[in-house]
Structures are given as C-alpha cells and as structure tokens.
Amino acid sequence: MRLYAIGDIHGQLDMLRAAHDRIAADREACGDAGAPVVHLGDLCDRGPDTAGVIQFLVDGIDDGQPWIVLKGNHDQMFAGFLEDYPDGDDGLWPEEIWLHSALGGGATLRSYGINTARGRPSADLHREAADLVPDAHRRLLGQLRLYFETGDLIFVHAGIRPGVPMANQDEDDLVWIRDGFLDDMTDHGKIVVHGHTPVEEPMHCGNRIALDTGAGFYHPLTAAVFEGRDCWILTEGGRQALRPPG
Numbered sequence: 001m002r003l004y005a006i007g008d009i010h011g012q013l014d015m016l017r018a019a020h021d022r023i024a025a026d027r028e029a030c031g032d033a034g035a036p037v038v039h040l041g042d043l044c045d046r047g048p049d050t051a052g053v054i055q056f057l058v059d060g061i062d063d064g065q066p067w068i069v070l071k072g073n074h075d076q077m078f079a080g081f082l083e084d085y086p087d088g089d090d091g092l093w094p095e096e097i098w099l100h101s102a103l104g105g106g107a108t109l110r111s112y113g114i115n116t117a118r119g120r121p122s123a124d125l126h127r128e129a130a131d132l133v134p135d136a137h138r139r140l141l142g143q144l145r146l147y148f149e150t151g152d153l154i155f156v157h158a159g160i161r162p163g164v165p166m167a168n169q170d171e172d173d174l175v176w177i178r179d180g181f182l183d184d185m186t187d188h189g190k191i192v193v194h195g196h197t198p199v200e201e202p203m204h205c206g207n208r209i210a211l212d213t214g215a216g217f218y219h220p221l222t223a224a225v226f227e228g229r230d231c232w233i234l235t236e237g238g239r240q241a242l243r244p245p246g
Contacts, residue, residue, distance in 0.1 A: 001150055002030065004037040004234075007202075007211035007222040008072065008157075008195040011047025011107060015221035016056060022223050022234040029238075034066055038148055040195040040211060041072025041157035041175070046104030047216050050078075051111040054137045061140075071144035072157040072196065073175040074098075078108055079141040082129055096122045146174045152229045154188070158196035159208070162186055181208075191229055202233050206244040 004023045009016050020037070027033050043057065044050040060067050077098035098105035099122060106116040109125055112132045116125065147156040147166060154160065159181035161173045173181075178197055188207050195212035202222050203210040209231055215221040223234045224242065232239035 001152075002032055002035045002225065002227050003150070004035060005155060005193055005211060005224050005226065006037065006039050007213055008040060008042035008198075008215060009047070009053050009221060010042055010045055010074070010104070010215050011050040011053055011111065012215045012221055013047075013049040013052040013056060015215050016053055019221045019223040019234075022236070023225075026225055026234055026239065036066040036068055038155045038193075039067065039069045040155065040193070041070040041144070042074045042195060042212075043069070043072070044078045044104075044108045045074040045098075046107055048107065049111050050108040051133075051137070054140055055134075058136050058140055068148050068155075069140070069144055070148065070155065070157050071146055071171075071175055074103070075141055075144055076171075076175050077103065077105065079138075081105065081126065082133060082138060082141070099125070146171055149190070152190055153226060154190050154192045156192060156194050159194050160188065160192055162188065193224075193226070193231075202242055204231065204242045204244045209242065 006019050023037060027035060039057070043053050057067065057069055081098055097103065109116050109129060112129065114125060114128045114132060147154060149166060154166065157175050159177045160169055161177065162181065162184045182197060185207060192208040194208060194210060197210060198212050198214035198217065199210045200213065200219070202213060202224065211222045211224055213219040213222045225232050225234060225239065231242045233242050
C-alpha cells in the first residue's frame with residue numbers, strides 16, 4: 001500500500017501547498033492518484049496562516065481528496081480555547097496557557113483577524129474567536145483522528161505509550177508524549193510515524209520515523225511517501241530514501 005504523510009504544519013499554508021505539489025508529482029509518476037495523505041497534526045499556531053491551513057484542508061476534504069488529518073497537541077489546545085468559557089474566576093483557565101508566546105496561540109487568533117494586543121483579557125479574545133472562527137473550522141477540529149493504522153505503520157502526532165494496545169492509548173499520550181516513547185527502542189510491531197518533537201532532518205530510528213522538521217524554523221515542511229515499511233522523503237528533485245541507522 002502506498003500512502004503519503006506530511007509533518008507538523010503550524011500555520012504554514014505556502015509550505016503545505018508546496019508539500020502537496022510534491023505529493024502530486026510523485027502520484028503522477030506512480031500513476032496512483034488515489035493514495036491517501038496523512039497529515040500528522042499541529043495544523044495551527046506559530047505560523048502566519050492557521051485559518052488558511054484549516055480552510056485548505058476543509059476544501060480538500062469537501063472535494064473528496066483522500067486526506068486523513070490527525071490531532072496534534074496544538075490543535076487540542078485551539079479546540080479547547082473555542083469551548084465555552086468557564087464561569088467565575090478560579091485562577092488561570094488551562095486553555096489560556098495556549099496564548100503564551102512560546103505556544104503561538106496568538107498567531108492563530110491573528111490569522112482570523114483577532115486583535116491580540118498585549119493586555120487584552122483572554123475572555124475578550126475568546127468571545128471574538130467564537131464569532132470569527134467559521135463553523136467548518138470548528139467541525140474539522142472536532143473530527144481530527146488520534147491515529148491512523150495500516151498493516152505496517154501507525155501514524156500519530158506525538159507517539160504511543162509502548163506496550164499499550166492502540167485501542168487503549170490515552171489521548172494525551174498520543175498528542176503530547178515524549179519521555180517513555182522517544183527513548184524507547186523496542187519493536188512496536190509496526191513502525192510509528194510521528195511529528196511533535198522537531199528534528200533538523202527527517203529521522204528513521206528503526207522503530208519510529210520522525211517527520212516534524214520545524215516548518216518555518218529548520219526546513220520546509222516535510223512530505224514523505226511510504227510503500228509498506230519503506231520510506232522516501234519527497235524533494236523538488238524526487239524521492240530520497242530514508243533508512244534506519246546501520
């Protein structure tokens with residue numbers, strides 16, 4: 001089975017379009033227009049056009065493209081921010097942490113035309129987001145899958161809890177895990193393809209493949225093609241094999 005994967009997007013619409021262009025070129029070369037494309041999550045935050053990224057994905061899915069979109073931790077936080085604002089004042093609302101500059105929630109809100117000037121109350125930002133984020137974008141965020149599995153591969157945003165069946169995995173592990181997964185070298189039965197933890201180059205570790213190349217920070221957004229357990233990175237010049245060490 002041939003399928004494609006795209007690493008963490010983080011609001012980089014131009015990079016996302018370019019990744020899909022590389023996929024389209026490979027599909028044409030293979031004569032396989034129907035091969036699925038798995039997006040590994042973190043659609044939003046930090047980059048300039050989260051609204052454009054989500055609209056691009058909504059339009060493609062509505063057009064019948066065989067696209068699978070997974071939930072990342074940043075998508076989880078954005079969706080949480082759009083939920084009903086809590087009554088009362090019990091201290092910091094957990095979703096407000098998403099607005100910290102290190103996480104990049106402000107960039108997401110700005111892509112929807114929301115003024116995030118310093119000192120504006122988060123309750124005001126929440127009210128504006130409720131008005132300006134389209135229902136179609138909310139629906140997509142609510143329908144994101146936690147993982148996608150084939151006979152050879154598990155696609156997930158952050159990783160898995162080793163030794164736990166996929167049906168019993170915890171959502172927070174699937175979108176947040178690092179310790180206990182990245183340092184685990186055991187055979188998971190299938191190769192785990194993930195993002196979440198940025199690497200300067202796509203990395204094959206034998207039991208897992210990391211495809212978050214820090215879109216906008218290290219390298220352009222990574223797109224890869226899989227045939228069985230074999231992986232190639234798609235470049236402007238074509239495929240480059242990604243192999244495990246040794």
